[in-house]
Amino acid sequence: MKIHNKHKNVLIEVICLLYIFLFVYAALSKLVVFDEFKIQIGQSTMLTSFAGIVAWIIPCLEILIALLLLIPRFRLLGMYAAFNLMVMFSVYIFVILNFSDDIPCSCGGVIEKLGWTEHLIFNIVFVILASIGIYILNGQKKSLHAKTSFLITQKNLYKPLSINAIGGICFITILFAFTHKGTERDMSFHRGFLHDPPHKTHELDLEYSGYYIAGADEKNIYLGNPKSPLYLTVVDSSLQRKKVIHLSMDLDSLLTRSPQLRVIPPYFFLMDGTVPYILRGNIKEWKGYSMLEKPFYFTNVQPIDSLTLAIRAMSNKTNEFSLGTIHLSDSGAMTLSHKLLKKQVDGLFDVDGTLQYNQQKQQLIYTYRYRNQYIVANNNLELQVLGKTIDTISQAKIKVDTIVSKNQRKMAAPPLRINKYSATFGNYLFVNSNLLGKKEPLVLWKKSSVIDVYNIVNNGYQFSFYVEDINKSKLRSFCVVDNTFIGLIGNHLVTYKLKNLLNEVQSLAVKQ
Template sequence: MNSRSRFKNYFIEAVSLFYILLFVYAAISKVLEFENFQAQLGQSSIIGAYAGIVSYSIIIIELLVSVMLVIPSFKLRGLFSSFILMSLFTVYIFIILNFTSNIPCSCGGILEKMTWKVHLIFNIISLILAGLALLFFDQNGRRTKLRLGAIFVSAAVILSVLNISSQYFIHKENPFIRKFVHMSCNKVSTAVLYNKNLYFAGSDKKTIYLADRLAPLYITAYDTALKIKKNFKIELKDDKYPFRSVQVKIVPPYFLVLDGTIPIIYRGKISDWKADILMKESGYYFSNAAVIDSVHIAFRTQNEKSGENILGIFSFKNGLQSSLNDSLLEKQIDGFFDTDGMMNYSVDNKIFIYLYYYRNEFVVTDDKLQLRFRGNTIDTNKIAKLKPVFIKEIGRRKLASPDYIVNRLSTVRRDQLFVNSMLSGRYEDKQMWKTTSIVDVYDLSSKTYISSFYIYNANDGRMRDMLVVDNNVYVIAGTELCRYTLQKNLKIKL
C-alpha cells in the first residue's frame, strides 16, 4: 500500500472516529437533558410542529450512525448517513440565521454554547470532512460528487417544506405548541406602586391611568415612560349610593364610573375629574362593562328567567336605550359560570371581544354586538371544567370544585388580542412557569396565532393586570408597574 492510499485510509478512519465521538456525545447530551431538548425543538419555527417525533428520531439516528461507523462493512453507509445528517443540520442553521427568529440551540452539551454563526462554520467544516472521506472511499469520484450534491439539495428541500408546513400548523391548526420569538418583549422601566389594589383604568397616547379597587375615586397617572406621576381625585355629583362593585373606565377625554349592582353610571371629563350621573337605576344590573365610546357601553347582565349571562349595549345618544343579544354567549353547563369572561374593545378597529375564562374560545363582534366570528386560543380546553351547584339556603350559585381557569387576563391593540394563559403548552420549560406569566398574541384579522412572550414575576407577585399601548406592554405585578417594549414580529408601525 503506497503512502497516498495509507493517507486516505487514515483520513477515513479519523473522520469516522470524529463523527462517532460527535454523534455519541450529542445523543447522550440530549438524553440527559431530554425535556429541555424537546422544549427547544418545540420553539423552532422550522420543525416545532414535529418536535415530538423529531426529538426521538435524532437521538436514535445519531446512535445508529455511530454503530454503522464502527462496523467496517457498514462504514461507507455510515459516512453517507453522517453526510445526510450534517447536511440537514447545516441547512437548518442556515435557515435559522437568515429566515427565522433566533431560538436556542438544541444540540446539547458544549455544542449548545456555540453561537449560530460559529455552529454553522463548524457544521460546514464537518460536512466537508465527511464529503472528502466519501470521495477517498469511493473510486468513482464523479458519481460520489453527484450523490453528495443530490443529498445536500434534498436536505434543503426537505427542511424548506418542513418550515412551511410547521408554520401553517402552528399559526392555523395549532397543536398547542407556542412560538417564542427571542427578545420580542423586553423590560425597559419600572415604577413602584403604593399598594396591590391598583388596576389599569385606561390610557391615551401620553398617559397611563390606574384606579384603586379599595379607593375607586383616586386615580394615579403616569407618563408612558413611567417617569412622571400625577394623582387625581374624582368628584361625583351625587354619591349617596351603596356602592359595592365600582369600576373606573377612562377613554380620554372622558371617564366613567360604573357600579352594576345599583346600577349606576357616571360620566365626566378628565380635564376637571368631575362626573355627573349618566344612568341611574333605570337600566339593567350588570357584572361587567366595556366602553365603546362616550355614549355607548357594552355590558354583561343576566337573563331574568334563566339566570344565564347575556350581553347588551347601553346607548345614551338619545336618552337611555338598551339592547340585548342573547345568542353571543354559548352555554355549556349552567350558562353563568361557564360563560364568565373578559370584555375588551378596540377603538381603532371598532371590534368588541369577549374572552371566556374557562374555555379556549372568544367571541368577536362589531361595535353594535353583531357577531363577526368565534375564535379559539391555542390550548385544547374546549369544554369548561366546572361543577356549579345551587345553595338553596342562601339562594346563590357556587362552584363545588376549584375553578379551572384557561384565560386569566387579556387586552387588545388594534386587531391583536393579548391573552395571559394559565395552561402550559407542549415542550415548554416547566421551571419558567414558576417565575413568569405567558402572554399569547392573536391576529384577529387573519384569525391566526402570532407568537408568545414571557412576563417575569415581580419580587412580591406575578402579573395581575396588563395593558398594551402602541409598542409598549404595561404590567402590574405585585407593587410594581413595569413597561416592556414590543420588538421584532410584534412591533407595529405607528
C-alpha cells in the same frame, strides 16, 4: 411565677368554656347551612375529593370534643383533641395562603367574616390556650385518675405536644402533596417564542398592590383603586411622574359595591352595575355627571364611545349572562344579545370571561376563562369571529352546585382556568394563558407569566412572550397601547416594548 391552684381552676374552666362555645357554635353554623358548607369545602383543591365526608366529620368532631371538655373526667383527652384539631386547621390555612391558588371559605357564622390571615392568628391563639389547658390538666393529678395514660411529668410535657403538633402538620402536608395538582400542562400544543422577545423598559414601585389599570394612552397610565373609587392615580408613560386626582361628582353621595373606573380620553367613566350608576366626565375637569336614568344592572363593562357601553349582564329572559350594550343618549336603553355567549353548563360560571373593546377595529372582544375560545363582535352585537386559543380545552371543566337555602349557584370544585386575563389593541388580542405547553420549561413558567398573541383579523395565533415575576408576584392586570405592553405585577407597574408589532400597528392606523 407559680399559679395558685385556685387560679388554675378558674383558668382551665375559662379555656374549656371558650373551646366549648367555639366548637358548638362552629358546628351548628356549619350544620345549619350544610349545603353551603359542603360546597365551600369542595372549593378547596385539597378537600374537593372528600367534600361529602369532610363536611360531616368536621362538625361531628367539634361537637364530640365539646362534650369531652364538658365532662371533667375526659377533659384532658378533649384538650389533646382540641389541640390537634386547631393545629391542623392552622396548618391548613397556612398552606392555603402560601401554596394554593384557590382560597375558599370553610367556616360559618361570625368567624366567616375574618380574613384568612386573621383566622390563622385566631387559630394560633386557641392552639396556645389548648397547650396551657393540657399543662394545667396534666398537673391536676388529684382531680384526675392518677393511673390515666395521659398523665406524664410536667418536664416531659413538651414531647407529647410536639408529637401531636408534628402529626397534625404531617397529615395536612401529606394531604396537600397527594391532592395538589400543580401546574396544568397541555401536551397538544407548542408555543412559538420570538428570538428577540419584548424587553422590559421601565418599572415603578407603586408601594400598594390594590390598583387596577383603568386606561392608558400614549402619554399616561390611569390606575383605579376599588377601596377609594374617587381617587385616580396618573402615571406618565416613562413611569417617572405620578399624581393623584380626586374625582368630583354631581351626586350628594355614592354607594360603592363593585366600582369600575375607565378612562378613554377625553372622557372618564365611573360605573357600578350592582347599585347601579354610571358617571361620565371630561378629563380636563375630572367631574362626573350621572348618566343613568333607568336602573340597568351589569357586571363587566367597557366604554365604546362617549354614549355607548359594552356590558355583560344577567338576562331576565334566560337567567344567564349575555353580552350587550347600554346607550346613554336620550332616556337610555339596554340591548342584550342571547346568541353570542354559548352555554355549556349553567350559563353563568361556564361563560365567565374578560370583556374588552378594541377602539382601533371598533369591535367587542370577549375571551372565555374556562375554554379555548374568544368572541369578536361588531357594535350591533353581530358575531364576526369565533376564535380559538392554542390549547385544546373546548369544554369548560367546572362543577356547579346550588345552595338551596339561598337559591344561589356556586362553584363546587376548583375549576380549570384556561385564560386568566386579556387585552386588545389594533389587530391583536393578548391572552395571559394558565396552561403550560409541550416542552416548555417548568422552571421558567413558575417565575413568569406567558402572553399569547392572536391576530383577530385572520383569526390566527402569532407568538408568545414571557413577563417576569417581581418578588414572586405574578402579572395580575395589563393593557397594550401602540407597541407598549403595560402590566401590574404585585405592587409594581412595568412596561415592555413590543417592537415586532410596531410596523403592523402603524400600517393599521394609516389604513384607518
